[in-house]
Amino acid sequence: MTGDLTTVQDLFQSRLLAGDETVRAHLTAGGPHLGVYDHAYLARLREVMGEDFPALHTLLGDEEFDDAVTGYLADHPSTERSVRWLGRSFAGWLRTTSPWSDLPMAGDMAAFEWGLGLAFDAPDADVLTGEVLAATPPEAWPLLIFDFHPAVNTFVLTHDVADFQQAVTREDDPDAAPEAISPGPETWAAWRDGDSLRVQFRPLSGDEAVGLSLARDGKTFQEICEALARSSGPVAADQGDAALRAAGMLQGWIQAGWIVGVSAEGMSWA
Amino acid sequence: MTRPGDQISGFGLGLRPQHFSDVLAAPQPASGGDGSGVDWFEIISENFMAVGGRPMANLMAVRECYPMAMHGVSLSIGGPDPLDRDYLLSLKDLADRIEPAVISDHLCWTGAHGINLHDLLPLPLTEETLDHVAARVREVQDVLGRRIALENASTYVTFTADCLTEWDFLAELTRRADCDLLLDVNNVYVSAFNHGFDAETYLAGIPAERVKQIHLAGHENNGDHIVDTHDAPVADAVWELYRKAVCRFGAVPTMIERDADIPPFADLVAELAMARRLAAEATGGAAA
Numbered sequence: 001m002t003g004d005l006t007t008v009q010d011l012f013q014s015r016l017l018a019g020d021e022t023v024r025a026h027l028t029a030g031g032p033h034l035g036v037y038d039h040a041y042l043a044r045l046r047e048v049m050g051e052d053f054p055a056l057h058t059l060l061g062d063e064e065f066d067d068a069v070t071g072y073l074a075d076h077p078s079t080e081r082s083v084r085w086l087g088r089s090f091a092g093w094l095r096t097t098s099p100w101s102d103l104p105m106a107g108d109m110a111a112f113e114w115g116l117g118l119a120f121d122a123p124d125a126d127v128l129t130g131e132v133l134a135a136t137p138p139e140a141w142p143l144l145i146f147d148f149h150p151a152v153n154t155f156v157l158t159h160d161v162a163d164f165q166q167a168v169t170r171e172d173d174p175d176a177a178p179e180a181i182s183p184g185p186e187t188w189a190a191w192r193d194g195d196s197l198r199v200q201f202r203p204l205s206g207d208e209a210v211g212l213s214l215a216r217d218g219k220t221f222q223e224i225c226e227a228l229a230r231s232s233g234p235v236a237a238d239q240g241d242a243a244l245r246a247a248g249m250l251q252g253w254i255q256a257g258w259i260v261g262v263s264a265e266g267m268s269w270a
Numbered sequence: 271m272t273r274p275g276d277q278i279s280g281f282g283l284g285l286r287p288q289h290f291s292d293v294l295a296a297p298q299p300a301s302g303g304d305g306s307g308v309d310w311f312e313i314i315s316e317n318f319m320a321v322g323g324r325p326m327a328n329l330m331a332v333r334e335c336y337p338m339a340m341h342g343v344s345l346s347i348g349g350p351d352p353l354d355r356d357y358l359l360s361l362k363d364l365a366d367r368i369e370p371a372v373i374s375d376h377l378c379w380t381g382a383h384g385i386n387l388h389d390l391l392p393l394p395l396t397e398e399t400l401d402h403v404a405a406r407v408r409e410v411q412d413v414l415g416r417r418i419a420l421e422n423a424s425t426y427v428t429f430t431a432d433c434l435t436e437w438d439f440l441a442e443l444t445r446r447a448d449c450d451l452l453l454d455v456n457n458v459y460v461s462a463f464n465h466g467f468d469a470e471t472y473l474a475g476i477p478a479e480r481v482k483q484i485h486l487a488g489h490e491n492n493g494d495h496i497v498d499t500h501d502a503p504v505a506d507a508v509w510e511l512y513r514k515a516v517c518r519f520g521a522v523p524t525m526i527e528r529d530a531d532i533p534p535f536a537d538l539v540a541e542l543a544m545a546r547r548l549a550a551e552a553t554g555g556a557a558a
Contacts, residue, residue, distance in 0.1 A: 004394070004396070004398055004431065005348075005350070005393075005394060005396070005398050005399055005402060006350045006382070008394055008429065008431070009349070009350050009379060009382050009391075010350075010382060010383075012391060013381065013382050013383075013385065013387065016387055016389075017385070017387075025430075026394075026429055026430055026431065027427045027428070027429060027430065028427065028428040028429065028430055028432070031426075031427040032494075032495075033426040033427060033464065033494075033495045034426065034427055036426040036495070036497055037389060037391065037426065037427075040389050041387055041388070041389050044388055044389065045388060048388075077385045077386075077387075078381075078385065078386045078387070078388060079384050079385055079386060080386060081316060081319075081344040081354060081357045081386060082316040082317070082319065082344065083316075083388050084316070084317070084321075086388075119323075120323055120324065120325075121321045121322060121323045121324070121325050121326075122321075122322055122323065123320055123321065123322040124322030124323065124326060125322075150322070151322070151323065192323055197323050197324045197327060
């Protein structure tokens with residue numbers, strides 16, 4: 001490929017992303033209908049963002065939502081093959097970009113809607129049953145690491161945006177704006193029920209948020225127990241108590257269909 | 271019920287999430303009924319790549335009742351960046367599950383330097399572009415282990431460097447790359463209007479044996495140019511061009527695409543009956 005094609009394509013892209021008119025010199029009659037591509041690009045991506053963040057759209061209203069999406073798209077041109085992933089960085093962008101960073105419930109709502117979306121259509125995987133843990137030899141437990149269902153994801157919220165989002169989903173008018181979570185930020189999890197395929201979500205206790213984060217990072221059961229023991233503070237209970245709490249969490253995760261694999265390095269069992 | 275095979279014939283629709291419940295409530299392939307339903311569906315490939323949950327469950331349920339075609343929008347066959355190997359492998363994974371009759375994308379590019387503009391952007395119709403696209407089509411077909419079909423996209427600009435007509439470009443591309451074509455009759459009409467060429471000359475220049483699927487869709491006429499919007503019923507002039515296309519290409523599997531202002535499923539099925547009737551008239555009943 002010589003440079004002519006790539007040169008024209010670079011110029012065409014510069015026109016769409018930055019309004020550079022140089023490409024017109026390469027278009028018949030200067031490309032009188034070049035603007036159709038501008039419209040298609042922005043209209044399509046705005047439509048996708050509206051579909052992915054309907055509750056945020058309701059929360060902000062048409063004008064502010066459109067401003068936020070326009071600013072986000074300027075800072076984050078899509079690098080994805082599917083528009084499904086266009087909004088991947090929207091929550092983080094809202095939380096760090098003025099004026100949206102002064103309205104933390106906006107970033108919270110985007111994080112919540114994105115997390116529910118991930119849970120909705122993440123790839124399928126076969127989940128483990130409790131029998132697998134029952135068959136795990138005692139000596140393997142400290143070394144256990146866990147693989148999670150792709151639909152399981154977590155996000156941190158400073159406002160309880162769930163009621164507002166659910167009202168929008170039901171096409172009801174939300175009663176009130178989301179309220180700040182007291183005493184502070186809270187980790188939530190979203191996942192998909194394996195039978196109904198419906199999306200579920202709930203806040204996690206401090207312990208469970210720590211344990212889940214470590215488990216999803218590939219830490220062993222023993223490392224999780226040690227972290228839980230440390231997080232209990234000076235009055236804490238011993239390592240055995242932490243192990244019981246960790247085992248309880250694990251049981252809950254398995255019952256919810258969050259775990260798809262368990263293994264221990266260098267060990268195997270039927 | 272035995273899963274339908276991997277061939278399509280007759281008349282189909284683009285499968286849209288809004289219509290899953292209608293399709294699954296009463297799957298009635300027209301080939302087994304009164305000839306007024308839907309014979310097959312086309313999916314947008316990217317919507318189901320690396321996807322699970324309800325969307326995939328619905329897709330597989332529909333696939334159990336209907337044959338399918340897969341239509342992509344992000345291959346960027348004319349793009350400057352190297353072909354995305356992960357994308358191609360994901361496309362192949364989906365094809366292995368769906369067993370589509372046709373895997374198609376567009377004669378276009380969608381972005382450069384890792385950016386995806388999510389639009390079907392026009393290519394200069396030059397020997398350089400032809401070499402570039404033909405080599406990449408062969409690469410795609412090597413990965414997929416089968417031919418792909420490329421669709422003529424609607425265009426709103428042409429390039430000063432153009433030295434081939436679009437129909438000559440496509441005809442030569444099918445020879446060099448040994449690929450098939452998805453002929454979008456609405457896009458032929460739109461581009462003919464926008465650039466002042468004769469749509470029937472276009473049809474006459476397309477190698478009939480390579481046309482494996484036909485698209486129909488609605489457009490928006492803005493007076494001095496037409497935009498391919500997929501948000502309205504097929505225009506009368508496009509129906510007329512479709513009749514001529516059937517006369518030239520025969521009973522090619524034909525479908526209606528609707529991507530915006532999506533009407534009730536029954537309305538699209540009724541619109542599809544128009545394609546059925548015109549094709550039957552044009553082929554003396556062979557396409558019904």
